[in-house]
Amino acid sequence: MPGVALLVFREVLEAALIISIVCAATRGVSRRGLYVVGGIGLGLAGASLVALGAGVIAGLASGSGQELLNAGVLLAAVAMIGWHVVWMSRHARELARHMNAVGQAVKAGSSSLTLLLAVVALAVLREGSEVVLFLYSMAMGGIGAGGLAGGIALGVSGGALLGSALYYGLLRIPMKHFFGVTNVMLVLLAAGLASTAARFLLQANRLPALGEQLWDTSWLFSNGSLAGKTLGILVGYDASPSGIQLVSYAITLLVLLGGMRWVGRPAPVRDERVVAAAPLQAPS
Amino acid sequence: MLRFFVVLGLTLASGAASAADIPEYRLVIQNHVYQPTELKVPADTKFKLVIENRDATPEEFESNEFNREKIVLPNSSASVFIGPLKHGSYRFFGDFHQDTAQGRLIVD
Secondary structure (H helix, E strand, C coil): HHHHHHHHHHHHHHHHHHHHHHHHHHHCCCHHHHHHHHHHHHHHHHHHHHHHHHHHHHHHHHCHHHHHHHHHHHHHHHHHHHHHHHHHHHHHHCCCCCCCHEEEEHHHHHHHHHHHHHHHHHHHHHHHHHHHHHHHHHHHHCHHHHHHHHHHHHHHHHHHHHHHHHHHHCCCCHHHHHHHHHHHHHHHHHHHHHHHHHHHHHHHCCCCCCCCCCCCCCCCCCCCCCHHHHHHHHHCCCCCCCCHHHHHHHHHHHHHHHHHHHHHCCCCCCCHHHHHHHCCCCCC | HHHHHHHHHHHHHHHHHCHHCCCCEEEHHHHHHHHCCCEECCCCCEEEEEEEEEECEEEEEEECCCCCEEEEECCEEEEECCCCCCCCCEEEEECCCCCCCCEEEEEH
């Protein structure tokens, strides 16, 4: 049972951290809970399908099907998060004079709620399919139903607990900075997912490494440790990354931050107050 | 700009070398144990590792030290590309049976 609990915990934690960030980013949006639960449900259904079709997937693309699917799922999530943050920055400015921070976010958040639902579904699908195969392997190995159920319960509740800790921690951030922080977290999450996608493509020999093992910080946080895994999801931490991972990370950061800045730039109106309020703004 | 993309494309094409030039090594999983448990591979060389799972249960070949993870289905083989790695000893394991499926890459 401890083995089951540990593996389930690790996979659930990764999905739970992503769900927490998405929940925080859609704070105040009506029917958000429904979307998140829907996303989790869709993700679980998808995970079962992927696990069932694992044999077919493994054989695709001359044996690289698994890597290509993983990379595809990750990059789809990156695109959706990117769309959301860019969209947010556009509407935040438009609405700035008429509404308070919560109102802005609700308006902006609800229009890309479906995208974030898809991000939740993709996160659950990716981690879930591995859990399904693992549980199947355990069941075949003759572990009792009690051990299996106990392990799942422990693992899921542990992962969900840490995920909610992150969520409630984020809620303590003052409203003035709240969506600024969640946007930054979404951008870092997306950059990390892009780096992981690059790692899968590298594993399948579909991308050049541009240098392996550029450095090694596993003495600080190893990739297998709880801290390493958590940082891996939150900011894309990797103890010993390859060059292509750094490139993917940097490109995602630049594109998203550039997109937010460009879309959210002040409209070319002759409004003295706007000019006076932001005299030091760098040209974009 | 066009030149940039041409150069990028050529770099990508040359970097992802064709599988034929890459040495191949094999690992077998039987009774949730890796055979051999220590696999010698050359340093500073990219190689292809083929993992054959002879068990009736799925396994996940995984290493945190050289950053690879791949599901290997029952009675089938899967391959991953690894390296070039520096000299050293790198742990790998079977994520689904960690108490028995343990091994090391000896990069020399």
